Amino acid sequence: MSALLEIDDLRIEATSYPPGEKPRDVTIVDGVSLRLERGRVMGLIGESGAGKSTIGLSAMAYGRGGVRITGGAVRLNGTDILSGGARGLRRLRGKAVTYVAQSAAAAFNPARRLMEQVIETTLAQGIPRSEAEARAVTLFARLGLPDPDTIGSRYPHQVSGGQLQRVMTAMALCPGPELVIFDEPTTALDVTTQIEVLAAIKEAIRDTGVAALYITHDLAVVAQVADDIMVLRHGKMVECGATAQIIGAPREDYTRALVSVRQVTHPEKSAAADPLLRIEAVTARYRGLALDVLKDITLDLAPGRTLAVVGESGSGKSTLARVITGLLPPAAGSVRFDGRDLSPALSGRSKNDLRELQMIYQMADTAMNPRQTVATIIGRPLEFYFGLRGAERDRRVAELLDEIELGKGFSDRYPAELSGGQKQRVCIARALAARPRLIICDEVTSALDPLVADGILRLLQRLQQEEGVAYLFITHDIATVRAIADEIAVMHRGRVVRQGPKAQVLSPPFDDYTELLLASVPEMREGWLEEVIATRKAATPEGTRA
């Protein structure tokens, strides 16, 4: 019997339009082959740009945004789907093969009820509405959604992000497909939510016996759901094998690097006597909202140390950064910096206050003006704070570029001509140019691939040793915290639930939330997910899981 899905020597190209050059064809996927048996799950893993989503979509003969399949064959149940024509594809898509997208919030039509959208493709096959709805309700229950009978009558904004992702999985399973493509289904979720969605997806795959392609960049996640893993890089296959072999005994160097990322370690330094930054009893709210986003926050940060603020989205950690920088004056409490009170509003701060407190953003893409060259971006703080001009300024820009390991050849480039990691490095150089004493790092590595993120963390650590700058490191990623922090503050719903030196915060006894948070971080071994779920079921009585 032939495999369910066979991809042979697939070649995918697209036309790229580099600024100022002639358009040229680039190869996105080059000579990738894979076989997927019925009821099996294959994980496709790689950095951004590795071609993993493109390969996934090719299983339904779809090329996103001008992408063309130029060679090879894709066979489903032995039939070549690339030569099937539009009519053949219509029969295939939404019936034999379905798709779960990364951002459920963006994939649902906000104006229609969930049930309508979940059964849409099922109805299109001529199955009666009552039967389709019954199927959907069964799937809702199987995916652990609350009120499976009535949740379908809600609108997308009335359920949480994790629930929406499960509804989308129900949508994909409803027509009874043979193959489901999961494209980073949990990447946009918090770790505590991710684990539930992951467990639901895994159970649903097992119960329905459907085959799946699971696309992600997180090896620890894919290790929980996949039977086999294919590692991709630059559109080529690096290694393919059983999950246990890939994580236990990787053959290729690149896979080994992926398995062992987060090699950055940071011995904890004890706090010095006088704090550089002291946040005292800060309460903050946004205008027009009756809700306190931050409640009575008190934190200290010593010079040259790193304080990691950890929490899931909505916990108020970015709001804390806005309060410290003066973008959001607090409703109560004060921010003291180097022994002096900082004005609550940005307009009341002196140039020196502004200089000593710099910020690095999550999305380096939007943090740099696309119409300015790297030299302007880094040179402006030099001009603005120190009055450096001309050759003196250029010399300092070159120095800074050396410090961030890029070199002065980069000074004439525009942000669009840099890679993600290089962009973040330029943002670091811009912050550094001001010779700050504190840099607020707001999720600076979460938009980057793991190996690139490691490089950034290493750079930040080196700079801390050389310049003695303190970091306030905002993140949701526990692994990053382990790598870089001296002190940790865990935030949950606007409060600091736990704080102290790293070793103390990360060792028992834990409070409930920190325990949940730590236990939710995927570990790179098979069977971890089942263990966690089993522990939780044992700890909480049936039906009361948060």
Add this chain to the structure above:
Amino acid sequence: MSRIPLSALIGLVITAAFFGAALLAPWIAPYGMAEVAGGVWDPSSPEHWLGTDSIGRDLLSRMIWGGRITIFVALAATLVAFATGVFLGFLAAVSGGWVDQALSRLVDLLMSIPALIMALVILSVMPVTLPVLIAVMGLIEATRVFRLSRAVAADIEVMDYVEAARLRGEGMVWVIFREILPNALSPLVAEAGLRFIFMVLFISTLSFLGLGVQPPLADWGGIVRENKDGIVYGVPAALFPAVAVAALAISVNLVADWILTRTSSLKGGRG
């Protein structure tokens, strides 16, 4: 800028021809603007390619001189509209609060009055000279530009790099001219093309109604007005300026469309 589509190329050539004729009017016009060179409404002949007008002036020369004035007034008014509209729009977006409220409500108020009626009322009490005409047209049209630039700037204003500039302590001038303007330029340039066409139509309408360019100066709308009675006798003199207005509008539109698609394409956007 690799390949120019055919439609845009046609637009560019015709637009360039109009602008060229306007610039070179003193050298290429066969007769003077107000020179009586033949009989009333002579048909076309080797001496007068388009014939003569209602009082015997050479129509081709009138067209060339008229085009010069039409294009000059429309261009100047567009510049006035953009200089005020863009600056105030950006200011409103960047300042927010009561500055934004005051400016936006004032613009709403002005926009609630039909542009043509407002222009007619203002021009009927003011001396109708070219500077007044340009200022009135420019300021009325500036309300439209204000709305667009405020919307564009509001999109850019929430970007992290603008926040980074504020955190650095940059003033309003830097934020408006160095952070926002360069990134807003492509949609604004495309809009300028469209606004220029509206200005051509606007000045032609005003002149046709007698409140635009005053004799002895001529513009296309004025030429239509002078020769409109000829249509009853089968004299096509009034049609030439009408065709010229349409041709200029369409050709500039083709160019503006091309700029718009080029700058709003997925990749080329603000990169």
